[in-house]
Amino acid sequence: MSFWLLHGGQNVEKTHPFLGSHDLLGPATAASVRHDFLSTLPMLRDAPDDLVEVTEEELASDEWLTIGKISRWDVWVICAATGRLFGSSPDYPQLYAISGSLLDWLETFAEGAENGEYEVIRFGESCFVSPIL
16 A cells, blocks of 8 residues: 555556556556456356466455556456465466565565666657566
C-alpha cells in the first residue's frame, strides 16, 4: 500500500511499462482488473497443472491484489494470504510465482539497476527501463 501511496500507478499514455513488461496500475484501475482476475480463479482451481509454485492456501484464497497488467488477462497479482507476487497469463502457465513479495522483486530490480543490468531507453518524449541483453 505504501508503494501505491507514493506512486499511485503510472500514466500509460506518457510512460512505458514498469513491472517487467506490465503497466503499474493505480488503485481504481487495479480494482476493476482484480474483478477479471478473480473470475479466472475457479478455472485455475480446476487445472492445477497450469500452476507453477502456487500453494493450496494461495489457490484457495479469494484475497488477491492486482498491481500490473499487459492486457485484461495478463496481470501481476499479490496473494494477500501470503504476500507473494504472481503472474497470471492466458498462456501456460496460467498462474506462476514471480517473487516472495513485491518488496523482494523491487529490491532485486534495484540491485540489478545498481549493477548496470538495465538501461534507460528514450522513446520520443518518454523513456523506459529495459534489461541489457
